[in-house]
Amino acid sequence: xxxxxxxxxxxxxxxxxxxxxxxxxxxxxxxxxxxxxxxxxxxxxxxxxxxxxxxxxxxxxxxxxxxxxxxxxxxxxxxxxxxxxxxxxxxxxxxxxxxxxxxxxxxxxxxxxxxxxxxxxxxxxxxxxxxxxxxxxxxxxxxxxxxxxxxxxxxxxxxxxxxxxxxxxxxxxxxxxxxxxxxxxxxxxxxxxxxxxxxxxxxxxxxxxxxxxxxxxxxxxxxxxxxxxxxxxxxxxxxxxxxxxxxxxxxxxxxxxxxxxxxxxxxxxxxxxxxxxxxxxxxxxxxxxxxxxxxxxxxxxxxxxxxxxxxxxxxxxxxxxxxxxxxxxxxxxxxxxxxxxxxxxxxxxxxxxxxxxxxxxxxxxxxxxxxxxxxxxxxxxxxxxxxxxxxxxxxxxxxxxxxxxxxxxxxxxxxxxxxxxxxxxxxxxxxxxxxxxxxxxxxxxxxxxxxxxxxxxxxxxxxxxxxxxxxxxxxxxxxxxxxxxxxxxxxxxxx
Amino acid sequence: xxxxxxxxxxxxxxxxxxxxxxxxxxxxxxxxxxxxxxxxxxxxxxxxxxxxxxxxxxxxxxxxxxxxxxxxxxxxxxxxxxxxxxxxxxxxxxxxxxxxxxxxxxxxxxxxxxxxxxxxxxxxxxxxxxxxxxxxxxxxxxxxxxxxxxxxxxxxxxxxxxxxxxxxxxxxxxxxxxxxxxxxxxxxxxxxxxxxxxxxxxxxxxxxxxxxxxxxxxxxxxxxxxxxxxxxxxxxxxxxxxxxxxxxxxxxxxxxxxxxxxxxxxxxxxxxxxxxxxxxxxxxxxxxxxxxxxxxxxxxxxxxxxxxxxxxxxxxxxxxxxxxxxxxxxxxxxxxxxxxxxxxxxxxxxxxxxxxxxxxxxxxxxxxxxxxxxxxxxxxxxxxxxxxxxxxxxxxxxxxxxxxxxxxxxxxxxxxxxxxxxxxxxxxxxxxxxxxxxxxxxxxxxxxxxxxxxxxxxxxxxxxxxxxxxxxxxxxxxxxxxxxxxxxxxxxxxx
Numbered sequence: 003x004x005x006x007x008x009x010x011x012x013x014x015x016x017x018x019x020x021x022x023x024x025x026x027x028x029x030x031x032x033x034x035x036x037x038x039x040x041x042x043x044x045x046x047x048x049x050x051x052x053x054x055x056x057x058x059x060x061x062x063x064x065x066x067x068x069x070x071x072x073x074x075x076x077x078x079x080x081x082x083x084x085x086x087x088x089x090x091x092x093x094x095x096x097x098x099x100x101x102x103x104x105x106x107x108x109x110x111x112x113x114x115x116x117x118x119x120x121x122x123x124x125x126x127x128x129x130x131x132x133x134x135x136x137x138x139x140x141x142x143x144x145x146x147x148x149x150x151x152x153x154x155x156x157x158x159x160x161x162x163x164x165x166x167x168x169x170x171x172x173x174x175x176x177x178x179x180x181x182x183x184x185x186x187x188x189x190x191x192x193x194x195x196x197x198x199x200x201x202x203x204x205x206x207x208x209x210x211x212x213x214x215x216x217x218x219x220x221x222x223x224x225x226x227x228x229x230x231x232x233x234x235x236x237x238x239x240x241x242x243x244x245x246x247x248x249x250x251x252x253x254x255x256x257x258x259x260x261x262x263x264x265x266x267x268x269x270x271x272x273x274x275x276x277x278x279x280x281x282x283x284x285x286x287x288x289x290x291x292x293x294x295x296x297x298x299x300x301x302x303x304x305x306x307x308x309x310x311x312x313x314x315x316x317x318x319x320x321x322x323x324x325x326x327x328x329x330x331x332x333x334x335x336x337x338x339x340x341x342x343x344x345x346x347x348x349x350x351x352x353x354x355x356x357x358x359x360x361x362x363x364x365x366x367x368x369x370x371x372x373x374x375x376x377x378x379x380x381x382x383x384x385x386x387x388x389x390x391x392x393x394x395x396x397x398x399x400x401x402x403x404x405x406x407x408x409x410x411x412x413x414x415x416x417x418x419x420x421x422x423x424x425x426x427x428x429x430x431x432x433x434x435x436x437x438x439x440x441x442x443x444x445x446x447x448x449x450x451x452x453x454x455x456x457x458x459x460x461x462x463x464x465x466x467x468x469x470x471x472x473x474x475x476x477x478x479x480x481x482x483x484x485x486x487x488x489x490x491x492x493x494x495x496x497x
Numbered sequence: 498x499x500x501x502x503x504x505x506x507x508x509x510x511x512x513x514x515x516x517x518x519x520x521x522x523x524x525x526x527x528x529x530x531x532x533x534x535x536x537x538x539x540x541x542x543x544x545x546x547x548x549x550x551x552x553x554x555x556x557x558x559x560x561x562x563x564x565x566x567x568x569x570x571x572x573x574x575x576x577x578x579x580x581x582x583x584x585x586x587x588x589x590x591x592x593x594x595x596x597x598x599x600x601x602x603x604x605x606x607x608x609x610x611x612x613x614x615x616x617x618x619x620x621x622x623x624x625x626x627x628x629x630x631x632x633x634x635x636x637x638x639x640x641x642x643x644x645x646x647x648x649x650x651x652x653x654x655x656x657x658x659x660x661x662x663x664x665x666x667x668x669x670x671x672x673x674x675x676x677x678x679x680x681x682x683x684x685x686x687x688x689x690x691x692x693x694x695x696x697x698x699x700x701x702x703x704x705x706x707x708x709x710x711x712x713x714x715x716x717x718x719x720x721x722x723x724x725x726x727x728x729x730x731x732x733x734x735x736x737x738x739x740x741x742x743x744x745x746x747x748x749x750x751x752x753x754x755x756x757x758x759x760x761x762x763x764x765x766x767x768x769x770x771x772x773x774x775x776x777x778x779x780x781x782x783x784x785x786x787x788x789x790x791x792x793x794x795x796x797x798x799x800x801x802x803x804x805x806x807x808x809x810x811x812x813x814x815x816x817x818x819x820x821x822x823x824x825x826x827x828x829x830x831x832x833x834x835x836x837x838x839x840x841x842x843x844x845x846x847x848x849x850x851x852x853x854x855x856x857x858x859x860x861x862x863x864x865x866x867x868x869x870x871x872x873x874x875x876x877x878x879x880x881x882x883x884x885x886x887x888x889x890x891x892x893x894x895x896x897x898x899x900x901x902x903x904x905x906x907x908x909x910x911x912x913x914x915x916x917x918x919x920x921x922x923x924x925x926x927x928x929x930x931x932x933x934x935x936x937x938x939x940x941x942x943x944x945x946x947x948x949x950x951x952x953x954x955x956x957x958x959x960x961x962x963x964x965x966x967x968x969x970x971x972x973x974x975x976x977x978x979x980x981x982x983x984x985x986x987x988x989x990x991x992x
Contacts, residue, residue, distance in 0.1 A: 085933060099967050105933035106967060110915055116885075120746060122931050183752055183844035183885060188683045251615060257678055342883050343838020349678035364910065372975075373966025379915060387882055388837050390611075390678060413972065415859065415910035420605055420874060436617050438580060438600035471868025472594050472601060477908060477976040477983075480867075485972055 003215055006133035006163045015213045019045035022128075022160045022212035026050055028059050030125040033118075033152035037066030037309040037336060038263060038288045041145035043128045044218040045162055047073045054082035062122070064088065066147020066308065066336055067111060067287075067380060070221030078104060088114035089378040100374045108368060111287065111381040112340035115151035119182070127156035129203070130216075132167040138207035139200075142175055142333070143167040144220055144321075145309030146203075150179050150335045153205040160212045166219050170324045173201050175333045191344055194258050194285045194306040197332060222314040223290060226265035228272065231397050234428040236269035239353070239393065240277060242424065242431055247278075254278055258285035260345075260385045261292075262354040263311070266395045268292045270353060275299050285348050287339050287381040289331060291316045297330050305331040308339040340381045345388035352385035356396040356417075358407045359425055361443040361463055362473055363434050365394050365417040371484050372413030379416050386421045398427035399452035404492035406455040408446065410462045411480035425450055439473045458495065498710060501628035501658045510708045514540035517623075517655045517707035521545055523554050525620040528613075528647035532561030532804035532831060533758060533783045536640035538623045539713045540657055542568045549577035557617070559583065561642020561803065561831055562606060562782075562875060565716030573599060583609035584873040595869045603863060606782065606876040607835035610646035614677070622651035624698070625711075627662045633702035634695075637670055637828070638662040639715055639816075640804030641698075645674050645830045648700040655707045661714050665819045668696050670828045686839055689753050689780045689801040692827060717809040718785060721760035723767065726892050729923040731764035734848070734888065735772060737919065737926055749773055753780035755840075755880045756787075757849040758806070761890045763787045765848060770794050780843050782834050782876040784826060786811045792825050800826040803834040835876045840883035847880035851891040853902045854920055854945075856938040856958055857968055858929050860889050860912040866979050867908030874911050881916045893922035894947035899987035901950040903941065905957045906975035920945055934968045953990065 007013045023046050026032055036042025042065070051073070053059060059082050067089040068074070075094035077083050083095070088109035090096065099106040109117075118124050129149045132141045142149055143164055153159060178199030180186050190198050228236070246252040256279060261267035271292035274282060284293060284305035291312050296302035310320065310333065320327050338344070345352075356365045357376065367382050368375055386392040394417070396407045408427065419442065425432045430449040434442045443463050451459050466474035483493045502508050518541050521527055531537025542564070548554060554577050562584040563569070570589035572578050581590065583604035594601040604612075613619050624644045627636045637644055638659055648654060673694030675681050685693050723731070741747040751774060756762035766787035769777060779788060779800035786807050791797035805815065805828065815822050833839070840847075851860045852871065862877050863870055881887040889912070891902045903922065914937065920927045925944035929937045938958050946954050961969035978988045 100965055102935060102962060102965065102969075105936065107931070107933050108915065108967075113915075117931055120930050121744075180842075184688075184750075186842050186844060187687055188685060188842070190683060192682055193679075249616075255679075341838075342841055343836075346837050347675075347681050347683070349681065369966075369968060372970050372972050373961075373964070373968055375967035383882075383913075383915060387878075413970075414968065415913055416915075418878075418910055418913070420603065420608075420878060420911075435615050436602070436612055438602050440597060441600065466868075467597060469868070470595055470597065471864075472603075472870035473864060473868055473909065474597075475867050475908075477867050477980055481972040481975065488972075 003165055006165065007213060008136045009134055009138045009207060012134060012138065012207060012210055012213060015210055017212050017214060019049035019214050022046045022214050023049040023053050025158055025160060025211055026061060026126055031062040031122060032126045032128065033064040033124050033148060033156060034128040035066060035130045035142065035145065035147055035149045036069045037145035037147035038068055038311040039070035039221045040309040040311045041130045041143040041147065041220065042069045042073065043130060043162055044071060044164065045214050045216045046128050046160055048076060051076035051080040051082055054080035060084040064114065064148065066145055089380050091377045096375065106375065108375065108378040110379060110383045111336050112342065112384040115148045115337050118151060118155045124152060124156045126158045126160060127152035128160045128162065129153060130162045130164050132171045133163060133169050134161060135202050138210065139202035139204050141172050141202050143171060146175055146333045146335045147308055148336060150177055150203050153203050156209065158211045159205055159209045160214065161210060162214045162216050164216045164218065166217055168321055168324060174328055174331065175201060177201065177203050177335065178338055179335065189338065189341065189344060192347065194283045194348065195304040219317065222317065223311045225313050226268055228265065228269040231428040232265045232269040235266050235395050235426050236273045238426050238431040239270050240273045255281045257349045257351050257390055258283045260286040260350050260352045262382060263288055263290065264355055266355060267353060271296055274301050285350055287336065294320055297327065306334060306339065308334055308336040340384040342384060342388045345385055349390035350385060351391045352389035353393045353395065354382040354386060356394040358396065358409055358412055359394060360409050360412045361446050361459065362439050363419040363422040363425060363442050363446065364412045364415050365422055366412040366414045367416040369414035371488055383417060386417050391423050392421055393424040393426060394422055395426045398429040398450060399454065403452060403454050404494065405487060406452055406483065406493050408451045408455065408459065409483050410459065411475060413481060413484050440467065454494065498660055501660065502708060503631045504629055504633045504702060507629060507633065507702060507705055507708060510705055512707045512709065514544035514709050517541045517709050518544040518548050520653055520655060520706055521556060521621055526557040526617055527621045527623065528559040528619050528643060528651060529623040530561060530625045530637065530640065530642055530644045531564045532640035532642035533563055533806040534565030534716045535804035535806045536625045536638040536642065536715065537564040537568065538625060538657055539566060539659065540709050540711045541623050541655055543571060546571035546575040546577055549575035555579040559609065559643065561640055584875050586872045591870065601870065603870065603873040605874060605878045606831050607837065607879040610643045610832050613646060613650045619647060619651045621653045621655060622647035623655045623657065624648060625657045625659050627666045628658060628664050629656060630697050634697035634699050636667050636697050638666060641670055641828045641830045642803055643831060645672055645698050648698050651704065653706045654700055654704045655709065656705060657709045657711050659711045659713065661712055663816055663819060669823055669826065670696060672696065672698050672830065673833055674830065684833065684836065684839060687842065689778045689843065690799040714812065717812065718806045720808050721763055723760065723764040726923040727760045727764040730761050730890050730921050731768045733921050733926040734765050735768045750776045752844045752846050752885055753778045755781040755845050755847040757877060758783055758785065759850055761850060762848060766791055769796050780845055782831065789815055792822065801829060801834065803829055803831040835879040837879060837883045840880055844885035845880060846886045847884035848888045848890065849877040849881060851889040853904050853907055854889060854891065855904050855907045856941050856954065857934050858914040858917040858920060858937050858941065859907045859910050860917055861907040861909045862911040864909035866983055878912060881912050886918050887916055888919040888921060889917055890921045893924040893945060894949060898947060898949050899989065900982060901947055901978065901988050903946045903950065903954065904978050905954065906970060908976060908979050935962065949989065
């Protein structure tokens with residue numbers, strides 16, 4: 003175990019999680035590893051939650067993205083979080099955010115580290131490592147996230163060495179950081195498989211104040227079996243891709259794929275298994291089970307992301323056979339995996355999930371009824387804005403069809419119509435490329451709306467058009483479906 | 498005159514604008530030079546408008562950005578435009594767009610050329626040139642816009658040689674185009690003054706079907722003298738920059754500036770004349786009078802953009818003394834001047850104008866009362882999303898204070914709160930960096946709102962907070978100020 007600290011002078015820094023947590027004081031800004039549950043702090047943050055139960059302790063917590071093991075919930079419940087950024091998926095934390103008890107900054111994941119170059123200063127970084135190399139640099143585990151920036155900017159660093167992670171992960175990371183302004187240079191990636199950086203995260207050994215050993219795996223990803231809706235959405239998308247190939251706009255290799263987390267992404271990727279597409283690549287933020295299934299099926303050649311978030315079975319498959327997979331994927335800092343310039347340069351096909359979209363193609367990815375946040379924008383904005391093709395998916399209706407996910411106007415805008423090329427529901431696909439707002443509206447109504455809502459949506463649009471405008475709306479009715487749902491529990495009108 | 502066609506074999510292509518306009522047939526897609534009134538078609542498009550008066554002629558017209566000389570209005574009036582993209586500023590065209598008579602696609606200027614790699618195919622390009630070089634390539638004039646893509650993608654090319662433009666403009670353009678997917682490479686610009694391309698626009702001489710001579714200058718920019726509101730806004734911004742320097746986050750050189758068109762940009766740039774800032778640079782889309790004033794004052798070292806749109810006086814000053822200015826500025830294609838990767842890499846400080854913004858910092862740049870478009874998003878999204886600092890400005894109130902430009906909720910979202918760092922009105926400046934939505938709201942109410950509206954906006958926010966949510970809103974009241982204005986002509990409540 004102690005051999006995982008290869009810089010021997012650091013071995014006397016080994017301590018307990020409880021002791022390490024003492025480094026963190028009231029009012030501090032703390033940055034920790036962890037991106038979509040992968041590679042998060044498994045000992046010190048939980049110890050901090052315990053500590054917070056009995057003392058006055060409020061911190062600002064930054065991560066890569068979401069944490070696993072219910073840690074965000076424990077911290078929220080203990081009252082330790084004053085402010086949290088840039089992403090979360092925890093129901094307890096979410097509740098406290100929506101109650102206004104915890105402040106949350108919902109940020110583009112490519113930009114979240116930039117805040118540390120501004121007014122916010124990082125006090126402590128907590129970073130999960132497979133081991134510490136001889137030069138004191140860190141070999142990260144199942145994600146990279148913001149750890150490179152955190153290690154560079156924090157005054158003090160705590161390292162959690164997770165002995166569950168094989169030391170053979172050395173080499174699966176590509177650690178590169180852009181220079182500070184005004185001397186920032188080109189990021190020389192022109193294909194998903196390019197590796198341009200170091201293998202370890204540099205850190206000044208003098209800043210390492212504590213090292214804690216852990217032996218806990220990442221929270222496994224929830225298994226999301228395709229259902230009839232996600233299967234329908236996936237079919238629409240695959241048929242669309244096939245047609246793009248037929249029209250000569252794409253080849254059977256497509257372009258590098260990005261897929262958000264969840265059922266639909268899994269269903270689409272699974273669909274590729276039984277298709278003519280080959281030699282596919284991914285340039286995404288998270289790699290899920292479906293990525294490794296496609297690698298195994300010989301359909302996907304290479305995948306780039308910031309984390310591996312997979313089921314228990316898939317975790318064993320990948321990290322138990324790293325020699326088989328190590329030349330097939332790479333993990334990068336999130337300000338590289340999600341950076342606008344690379345997404346534009348590589349021509350990404352981005353598939354992300356919407357909560358709702360409106361007749362003009364504006365997308366809400368984050369808020370329920372305009373006010374309550376679900377998770378956060380994550381990387382969807384980084385990808386949607388800069389992708390070659392920006393695809394958003396959602397079910398047409400849910401809750402026994404009491405909720406329509408296609409609406410007159412979104413109650414919160416995360417992605418404007420300028421950034422949305424293709425919308426897909428289980429009902430169908432709307433190709434909005436080259437269409438003006440009034441054309442977009444009719445295409446969406448014709449192709450994506452659940453039949454129960456089609457007539458009323460058409461009526462809204464027709465009446466709005468009669469009133470005029472480039473983007474016709476009836477402001478007094480724009481949110482009437484949301485308000486009806488709040489009042490009556492259904493978006494449906496009384497007949 | 499004929500010497501401006503240096504490839505002699507092309508000299509028999511010279512014809513009249515009327516003849517050249519005959520090349521354009523009903524249903525065609527036409528792409529023309531012209532970016533913020535600079536370097537537009539001055540003969541063939543007006544001839545097309547004439548032709549449209551007597552025959553069945555409907556085209557899709559793409560440009561760089563807006564056209565001068567009322568050409569868009571003439572085309573709209575003649576019924577020639579079926580669809581127009583990606584930007585316009587013409588009152589007649591605007592009216593017809595808002596009446597639903599002409600379809601308009603409002604696009605990020607960096608992305609507008611990409612549409613031609615998709616489903617839309619370009620039939621004819623019309624490009625203004627200073628001259629045609631010996632290899633048949635084009636020396637553009639006062640803008641580059643989308644001309645490089647148009648020349649490459651169009652089946653037929655019409656060139657307008659403008660003898661008002663001195664041939665010495667050769668060399669002020671940096672003509673570079675990214676490769677097609679999946680072979681797109683790095684754009685190797687790391688500073689505004691880097692030149693990475695050719696000096697002329699390549700075009701296959703066999704595609705050149707007509708050459709027309711013109712002798713008309715660009716429409717001059719409207720002179721926008723600073724008033725007390727724009728002066729106040731400029732002061733707030735300059736004071737902010739001074740403080741950033743004091744805090745060590747910026748130096749006296751700042752970072753490359755982008756400024757949208759208009760009074761405020763002019764007022765801010767003029768403010769730099771009497772400041773401690775030096776060796777400034779611009780990486781923008783349009784260069785206005787203030788740019789050249791700052792160059793003359795020795796404060797600005799270099800400016801990069803896609804066009805020069807200046808007053809009559811400034812036009813003479815610059816294009817009559819090119820030897821003085823030629824190493825001080827460069828004109829690029831708009832998919833280089835506005836490309837996300839460069840904006841992020843260079844760390845741009847972006848200053849753009851809003852029509853309205855809301856308490857959470859969402860910005861509407863394009864629509865009146867949620868439905869009627871003014872001009873279009875232009876490059877503001879390209880810059881705001883990727884900038885180091887994204888600043889939006891507007892007056893706090895207008896029309897004898899009957900309209901508040903700070904509102905409970907914007908009626909149309911062009912820039913989401915994720916992309917807005919600083920908001921400024923004549924009342925004050927709100928620094929939103931590192932703030933959660935509820936903090937943003939209070940900061941905006943405290944600093945930016947006109948006194949006549951402060952109490953009501955505070956009341957809205959307070960009541961929304963009591964209802965809860967990460968982004969508290971009262972959906973039933975969110976647009977009440979807009980609706981009150983539509984009904985009564987003022988946003989003020991009866992007292």
